[in-house]
Structures are given as C-alpha cells and as structure tokens.
Amino acid sequence: PRMSFQIPPRLLELAGQSLLRDEALAIPALEELPRELFPPLFMEAFTGGYSKTLTAMVQAWPFTCLPLGSLMHTPDLETLRAVLDGLDLLLAQKVHSSRWKLQVLDLRDVDGNFWSIWSGWPVRFPEAWSQRQTVEDCPGVGRQQSLKVFIEGLCTKDWKLNECLAYVFKWAQQRKDLLHLCCKSVVIYEMPIYTLRKFLERLDLNCIQDVTMCNHWGLYQLIGFVPYLAQMKSLRKLHFTWPRTDKVIAEFTSMSLSFRPLMYIDPILMNHLYRLISCLVTPLESLAITGYWFSEPEMEDVFMCPSMRQLRELNLTGVTLRGLNPEPLKLLLENIAATLQILLLKDCWVTDAQLSVILPALSHCHQLEIFDFRGNQISRVSLENLLRHTTGLCELSLEIYPVPRECYSYDFKDIYWQRFLQLRAELIEILRDLRQPKRIIFTTIPCSYCGRRAFYDLEPSACNC
CATH class of the missing domain: 3.80.10.10 (Ribonuclease Inhibitor)
Structure with a gap:
C-alpha cells in the first residue's frame, strides 16, 4: 500500500523558528537572512509579539510593500508601535542604506495574497499578487516623501474610538515631512462642523476618491464643508x-x-x-x-x-x-x-x-x-x-x-x-x-x-x- 507522509519543515523554516526563540540572536542575523524567509518569520514575530524582532525586521524588509493590514484582524497597539518604531529608525537615516526597499506601509486589509504565497495558505486572488508587485500609486500628486502609508476608509463616527488608528494619525502628523498618509474614502456622519474640520485637516484631501455623506446638515454646516470638498481633486x-x-x-x-x-x-x-x-x-x-x-x-x-x-x-x-x-x-x-x-x-x-x-x-x-x-x-x-x-x-x-x-x-x-x-x-x-x-x-x-x-x-x- 502507498504510504502517506508529512513533508518535514525545510531547514530555512527551522532556522527561522530558532531565531525567534532568541531575539538577541535573531536581530543581528537579519542582515544575512534570505529574502524568502522574511514573510513567514515576520508573521511568527507579529503573532507572537516579538516586538524587538519586528522593529528590526521592518528596517531590513526586502520588499517594496509591507501589507500589515492583512495581519491586523485583531489590532494590537503594542505590536503596531513596534512596527512604527522600525519605520522611525528608517526615516531617521540621513543616508539610505542600499538594503532599504520598503516604500509602502499598507494598513488596509486588502492583500492577504502576499502572506498566502509565503505561508502556504490558499491564494485568494492570484491576479492581485502580480498587480501589487510594484508600489501602489497614490492619487495625491507631487509627493516626494520616501514612505507612503495607506489606511482603510475612515468614518467620522469611530475614528476617535479606534486607538490604533488614532495612534497612526498622531504618528503620521508628527512626521508629515517624512511620509505621506493616504486615505481614499471617507464616510461623514452628522457632526459639528468644527469637529469635521479637525478630522479633515488630518488628511491629504487630494487623495480622497470616495465620499459618503449621511446626515441632515443645515446651510451653515454645508457651507463649511464646501471648501474641503473643492480640494478633493481626485474625487x-x-x-x-x-x-x-x-x-x-x-x-x-x-x-x-x-x-x-x-x-x-x-x-x-x-x-x-x-x-x-x-x-x-x-x-x-x-x-x-x-x-x-x-x-x-x-x-x-x-x-x-x-x-x-x-x-x-x-x-x-x-x-x-x-x-x-x-x-x-x-x-x-x-x-x-x-x-x-x-x-x-x-x-x-x-x-x-x-x-x-x-x-x-x-x-x-x-x-x-x-x-x-x-x-x-x-x-x-x-x-x-x-x-x-x-x-x-x-x-x-x-x-x-x-x-x-x-x-x-x-x-x-x-x-x-x-x-x-x-x-x-x-x-x-x-x-x-x-x-x-x-x-x-x-x-x-x-x-x-x-x-x-x-x-x-x-x-x-x-x-x-
């Protein structure tokens, strides 16, 4: 009878698991880590909460895009901070290393295919993988920053309630000369116009392509919104x-x-x-x-x-x-x-x-x-x-x-x-x-x-x- 057997882990996978057991050993080894081992090792570090390893891996990330949003189904602020700390160390470099490939941090849940390819999960949309090999275009024009950060569509009802999103906003605002925060869609519920202004002024209005308004605004609020809508040149x-x-x-x-x-x-x-x-x-x-x-x-x-x-x-x-x-x-x-x-x-x-x-x-x-x-x-x-x-x-x-x-x-x-x-x-x-x-x-x-x-x-x- 034909014998069934399970394929043993590859040596590279075993090496990656061994690295995570000793963060002090893992971080220096990243310089020599093969490219193909980065995604599975990153997933292990992310789900296991290995903050120091995550920070170091972001600095050495060998791909143009880090689709983090597809891993953040249960957002954890401390893990997110570890990733952003790695970006801070990259952005602080006056002379960019030749190993610096990362150009996009994608916080939207849109690219599980990237992780599927490296983990053995079923690939949901094979054609999407080929389309995401290059850096995604941003609707905003004339952007020279070395890093783009994409976030999910925003809703005025809950943007203050999501601590991870609030943290990203504050982090990006403090580094607006070094990176570009891109959001393509917003949903606006009835709210005081001064609160709406505070919300919109955190965004690059050139990037917004889709606006949904769910309210019974009066003329005062409507007139207050018009100048912002007029700036949405990609709408x-x-x-x-x-x-x-x-x-x-x-x-x-x-x-x-x-x-x-x-x-x-x-x-x-x-x-x-x-x-x-x-x-x-x-x-x-x-x-x-x-x-x-x-x-x-x-x-x-x-x-x-x-x-x-x-x-x-x-x-x-x-x-x-x-x-x-x-x-x-x-x-x-x-x-x-x-x-x-x-x-x-x-x-x-x-x-x-x-x-x-x-x-x-x-x-x-x-x-x-x-x-x-x-x-x-x-x-x-x-x-x-x-x-x-x-x-x-x-x-x-x-x-x-x-x-x-x-x-x-x-x-x-x-x-x-x-x-x-x-x-x-x-x-x-x-x-x-x-x-x-x-x-x-x-x-x-x-x-x-x-x-x-x-x-x-x-x-x-x-x-x-």
Whole structure:
C-alpha cells in the first residue's frame, strides 16, 4: 500500500523558528537572512509579539510593500508601535542604506495574497499578487516623501474610538515631512462642523476618491464643508444618503397616490445640494443621492453640472421624482449615455408620463449593465414600452422591474399573484422576441405589514406575511 507522509519543515523554516526563540540572536542575523524567509518569520514575530524582532525586521524588509493590514484582524497597539518604531529608525537615516526597499506601509486589509504565497495558505486572488508587485500609486500628486502609508476608509463616527488608528494619525502628523498618509474614502456622519474640520485637516484631501455623506446638515454646516470638498481633486464617487427604510416606503405607498411621501428634509438644506456638486473640479464616476427630495430648480441645476458628464454609476434610490419635470433627468441620461453602466431608479415614484419622457434617452445608454427600476407604480402598458426600449441594450446583465399596478388591490396592500404570473409570462415572451435577457427580476412594492418585497426570478418568493 502507498504510504502517506508529512513533508518535514525545510531547514530555512527551522532556522527561522530558532531565531525567534532568541531575539538577541535573531536581530543581528537579519542582515544575512534570505529574502524568502522574511514573510513567514515576520508573521511568527507579529503573532507572537516579538516586538524587538519586528522593529528590526521592518528596517531590513526586502520588499517594496509591507501589507500589515492583512495581519491586523485583531489590532494590537503594542505590536503596531513596534512596527512604527522600525519605520522611525528608517526615516531617521540621513543616508539610505542600499538594503532599504520598503516604500509602502499598507494598513488596509486588502492583500492577504502576499502572506498566502509565503505561508502556504490558499491564494485568494492570484491576479492581485502580480498587480501589487510594484508600489501602489497614490492619487495625491507631487509627493516626494520616501514612505507612503495607506489606511482603510475612515468614518467620522469611530475614528476617535479606534486607538490604533488614532495612534497612526498622531504618528503620521508628527512626521508629515517624512511620509505621506493616504486615505481614499471617507464616510461623514452628522457632526459639528468644527469637529469635521479637525478630522479633515488630518488628511491629504487630494487623495480622497470616495465620499459618503449621511446626515441632515443645515446651510451653515454645508457651507463649511464646501471648501474641503473643492480640494478633493481626485474625487470620483460622491454619495448623499438620507435614511429611508422600506417599511416607511410601504406605509406611504398604501396611501392615496394623490399624496407625495412625507419625508422630512431640513428646509435650510433644500436647494443647496447644488453648492456641493458645483464646487467639484473633476468629473465624477459615481453619484448616489438616496432618500432625498429635490425641488425642481435644484434638480435641474444638479443634473446639468459639468462634473456629471462622465458618470458610470447613477443611484437615485428613494429620490421622489413624482410631480417633477422629467426633462433634467432626460438631459442627464443623454449626456452620460456613452459612459453609464449602472442606473438605479429604485423607489423614485416615477409615473407613466415621466417614464415616457426619459425612455428615448435610456434607449441610447448602450453601456448599461445594471438597471434597477423597482418600486415605481407604473402601468402594464408603460412597463411593456420600457422593455421594448431596452432592445438595443446588449450589455444588460441584471434588470429589476416593478410589478405593474394592475396586479395590486386598489389600496396596494395586496397583490393578485395569478394575475401577476400570467402578466409576467406575457412580458417575458415579449422581451424574448426582442432579445435574450441574462437575468430579469420583477418585484413588488414593500409589504405594508413587514416591509419586505416579494420578487419573481425563476420562482416566486413572497414576503413573510
């Protein structure tokens, strides 16, 4: 019979384990340590808390990038300090040693592949390893510092609560002439403007590519934020979020359609969203404005901003369009038809008449891959017309449509499933005569009792009620 056996540790691995048992021996030996032994030895020193060895290994690190964030699943301040102490000793050198390879300290949890290759773990994304062999570009321009430090996206709610992050901030601030701290995304919750300024002034605004704002700011706070937004010259994605749940939508949907949803927005903020959009100096790739209530002049101003002309993603989930002139949205779709890949018009209260205005522009968005139109109470005729206008959109991989209003009771509290299934079969047949859909989903409005939506993909799925 064939004998199974376990491959014994290599001599290099045994040597590394022996070094860690005697830090006094390990540190001088790093000068002669083979390159391939650094990652496994570093992992052992990191998890074992060998602070002196870690500090010395950082100074002798033979790769351009140290992806520390992938090891810090349970952050330990003392271990982090040991790593930063090693960087301090490197930065203090007036003449750089020829062995100094390290250019990037990456504190994001994005590159477990590096450690996988040296430890024998399964490699999660092989292509990512080849892409990370060179030093990652930073959006900030003109940086001459010898070291770049990348950190995860920041949230204003918890940046003071994370002691490791707070320590990195303070450490980097004291060495800003020697290193460059790069953060590419921030999430801003409602907070006093002076606190926000203190937060933003710790960052290089040139590096920020993605901003999410979750608040009901008044005009004073908004005006205070505009100068900082204008400095974000690498900004690509801008998301405005006002909380609005499916349960709330369901409650309003069950009301008479002659009423608009009663969503509170600070009246001082109304008509000032344009102030933020207009200050941008570079075109956006992604814009999300969710749960908002536009005034008609504001919608026209925002949608016609020059920074909107190259959007790849437009998310207007929960933006109430009922009763508004659809022409600005039509013109925006015409302007971005060549680039738009994702369009989310979920729960916008679009009417039949409004849909008929924007359909010609929508039919020219030939790069569109994802289209979400659920939660709009349109008729069967309008839905059929919408499907016909998607005939030339060959890139569509996911389409989500609303169940037409003929399938509901008069108060929208109940859905007639047999009527819907018959209608759905007829609509699918019409669509298949025009093109072959890759994935198409029909959804109901949220249930007025539990707030969940029922959907029909391959099989119907009801809500919990």
